[in-house]
Amino acid sequence: MSSEEETSQASSSSPPPASSCSHPPDSHFIGKKEDIVKAGRMTMLVNRCRDVLVVHHQGQLHAMDTRCYHSGGPLQYGDIEEFNGHMCIVCPWHKYKITLGEGEGLYQAVDNPTAKPLRTHWCSKGVKQRIHKITEVNGDVYVTLNNSSEAIESDVYQTEKYRTFLLKAQSNPKNKK
Numbered sequence: 001m002s003s004e005e006e007t008s009q010a011s012s013s014s015p016p017p018a019s020s021c022s023h024p025p026d027s028h029f030i031g032k033k034e035d036i037v038k039a040g041r042m043t044m045l046v047n048r049c050r051d052v053l054v055v056h057h058q059g060q061l062h063a064m065d066t067r068c069y070h071s072g073g074p075l076q077y078g079d080i081e082e083f084n085g086h087m088c089i090v091c092p093w094h095k096y097k098i099t100l101g102e103g104e105g106l107y108q109a110v111d112n113p114t115a116k117p118l119r120t121h122w123c124s125k126g127v128k129q130r131i132h133k134i135t136e137v138n139g140d141v142y143v144t145l146n147n148s149s150e151a152i153e154s155d156v157y158q159t160e161k162y163r164t165f166l167l168k169a170q171s172n173p174k175n176k177k
């Protein structure tokens with residue numbers, strides 16, 4: 001993991017004064033761009049309801065649900081790689097690939113399982129990870145949560161029930177490495 005890709009919890013930046021607010025409605029201040037760029041990644045609980053990962057990669061900021069749609073893996077520790085022309089975060093648990101821009105799950109399909117050598121091509125499973133909107137105003141970065149009513153698989157890991165389960169699992173000494 002390069003220094004650009006280190007993970008940090010958003011905590012140090014203070015929100016801009018109300019008088020300078022020209023941010024989009026329903027958006028949430030998450031930090032100064034320079035701090036996010038320096039950290040490479042940040043995770044935060046936005047609006048006290050959504051765990052969001054913000055990634056700075058190749059000059060762009062992206063925001064998505066923090067836990068992987070497959071089984072809740074911590075995406076903040078995933079590598080970023082390009083697959084079939086799409087920049088993806090690779091979940092550290094089972095290596096699922098999720099596009100940074102759209103939240104699509106990508107996989108390699110085998111053309112003909114009986115043919116040797118095997119030939120594969122990349123396919124999309126559709127949007128699996130909820131992507132949120134990032135806006136930058138004068139160096140301040142805001143997240144607007146994607147509140148579309150259409151269910152997206154990563155929603156499962158954003159419930160209070162799962163958060164409580166995760167906290168219990170993390171505090172269990174048997175689960176500590």
Ligand code: FES
Nearest residue numbers: 068071073091094
């Ligand atoms: S939890 Fe992410 S790939 Fe399984």
